[in-house]
Amino acid sequence: MAFPTHTKYLIIGAGIHGVSTAWHLAKELKARGKGDGRDILVIDKTGIAAGASGVACGVVRNNYYQPAMRELMAECVAVWESDPKAFSYHPVGYMQISPEVMHAGCAEIYEQQKAIGYTSSFIEGEADCMKYMKGIFSDWRAKGITNVLHEKKGGYSNQTRAMYGLAGKAEAEGVRILTGVKATGFKADGKGISAVETDRGTIQCDQVIVGAGPWVRHIWDMLDLPKTVDIKGRDGTMHRNIPMWTYWCLEEGTLGVDPDLQKTNEGKMPPVIHVDTDAPLHSDVDGSLITDKMWGIYYKPDFHFGGVQGGAMPYKVETPVDKVAVDPYGPDSPDFIVGDDFAHMWCSALAFCQERFSGQIAKWKKEPSGGLGCFTPDNFPVFDRFRDNVYIIADSNHGWKMIGVGKLVAKELMGETSRILEPFRFSRYAEGKLHPTSSSPFPWS
Numbered sequence: 001m002a003f004p005t006h007t008k009y010l011i012i013g014a015g016i017h018g019v020s021t022a023w024h025l026a027k028e029l030k031a032r033g034k035g036d037g038r039d040i041l042v043i044d045k046t047g048i049a050a051g052a053s054g055v056a057c058g059v060v061r062n063n064y065y066q067p068a069m070r071e072l073m074a075e076c077v078a079v080w081e082s083d084p085k086a087f088s089y090h091p092v093g094y095m096q097i098s099p100e101v102m103h104a105g106c107a108e109i110y111e112q113q114k115a116i117g118y119t120s121s122f123i124e125g126e127a128d129c130m131k132y133m134k135g136i137f138s139d140w141r142a143k144g145i146t147n148v149l150h151e152k153k154g155g156y157s158n159q160t161r162a163m164y165g166l167a168g169k170a171e172a173e174g175v176r177i178l179t180g181v182k183a184t185g186f187k188a189d190g191k192g193i194s195a196v197e198t199d200r201g202t203i204q205c206d207q208v209i210v211g212a213g214p215w216v217r218h219i220w221d222m223l224d225l226p227k228t229v230d231i232k233g234r235d236g237t238m239h240r241n242i243p244m245w246t247y248w249c250l251e252e253g254t255l256g257v258d259p260d261l262q263k264t265n266e267g268k269m270p271p272v273i274h275v276d277t278d279a280p281l282h283s284d285v286d287g288s289l290i291t292d293k294m295w296g297i298y299y300k301p302d303f304h305f306g307g308v309q310g311g312a313m314p315y316k317v318e319t320p321v322d323k324v325a326v327d328p329y330g331p332d333s334p335d336f337i338v339g340d341d342f343a344h345m346w347c348s349a350l351a352f353c354q355e356r357f358s359g360q361i362a363k364w365k366k367e368p369s370g371g372l373g374c375f376t377p378d379n380f381p382v383f384d385r386f387r388d389n390v391y392i393i394a395d396s397n398h399g400w401k402m403i404g405v406g407k408l409v410a411k412e413l414m415g416e417t418s419r420i421l422e423p424f425r426f427s428r429y430a431e432g433k434l435h436p437t438s439s440s441p442f443p444w445s
């Protein structure tokens, strides 16, 4: 097929957001008699799922302290549930297991989940939490836990399988996904963009959609958008020249045990477990203190990864943002993969939570894992229009679970305004319309 020189909708990035937007947009166009998937071209410099969507742990949860995030996640979970087979989605549920410092926040989340009809239960008090957890896993022993939020919906999905399922749906609607094509610049026409320059030629287009994941900073620069922002704080004070983008490195890995090891007392596949605690963490190898600060981990048995897979708190990359080498990405990166320290901490943390993991560190899979995420100034997504006809989906690394964002963006591209996406506009920084922050040790909770 010849290299295209024109398309109505040009999507940059074949990750979860680019492909979900393409699929939903194709359906919107058809339903409204305004065209179909043949009006949409997705380009990717590498391939489908070559970015964060190809390395994500795949956890799908609603547990967010921010009401706007929770409402958005409920929309997204509905999309996951619409075709679990195609999306390789496992609706096993999700548990946020927390210390006292997070109690009030989690209680609020529970109340608001009830209000939006998102099924969950909330267990309070150290003894009741221990009893509840032992009822699921007889070897449960995590300390410092005073509240458990058990989401009955959500779970996880297998990233590459889900991505190919999603791409199949978009292609079945007539969308063309062209891989090995890199966007290198934009041609402006007045305020708007008339064409995207690529390393294979120029493609004229009416509308650009950017779903570039950790590379969003590069596209942002190509569009001449501001490198810093002014943010109005909650007390009205303006904070000037805050960098627009920051990189964090996500640390994840797999303990190569039989995934069945993590089955529940009833022999079922368990919910995804997320534990935060302020109890000191000691080494499962030699008993030495690993940390006495607040820490957190998440994990699930996963046949796709071949073991019990999960991660811990990410760390901020201190290199100036323009100098961070995003490529080669993920497991191919020489800089942003996990090392022995992470393996030691995470396996010890697993053993802290459940006795069955004690003495298992030798089964840690020594394969490169982890990856970079590109975060916004407040660590929450930006979904907005720029330069008249460029729609940017910058999820601040919240986004595997956000398969439904493309559905809402597709409606906005048809001229509707999504109430659910409104709290994620770029203008919130200058206007001081910031999301509340939680006391979790993770930047995305």
Ligand SMILES: Cc1cc2nc3c(=O)[nH]c(=O)nc-3n(C[C@H](O)[C@H](O)[C@H](O)COP(=O)(O)OP(=O)(O)OC[C@H]3O[C@@H](n4cnc5c(N)ncnc54)[C@H](O)[C@@H]3O)c2cc1C
Pocket: 012, 013, 014, 015, 016, 017, 018, 043, 044, 045, 046, 047, 048, 049, 050, 051, 052, 053, 054, 055, 056, 057, 058, 059, 060, 181, 182, 183, 184, 211, 212, 213, 214, 215, 250, 251, 252, 370, 371, 372, 373, 393, 395, 396, 397, 398, 399, 400, 401, 402
């Ligand atoms: C290790 C790790 C674990 C994670 N775990 C979870 C999780 O459990 N749950 C969760 O909800 N989220 C998770 N996330 C976050 C989630 O993976 C991302 O937020 C999400 O996948 C981003 O999707 P995207 O479509 O925006 O970007 P990506 O999936 O990164 O896709 C962007 C695509 O754009 C392409 N591209 C970039 N620049 C160009 C260009 N100039 N021209 C053409 N193509 C270009 C890239 O090749 C890439 O394929 C995790 C992230 C990491 C790194």
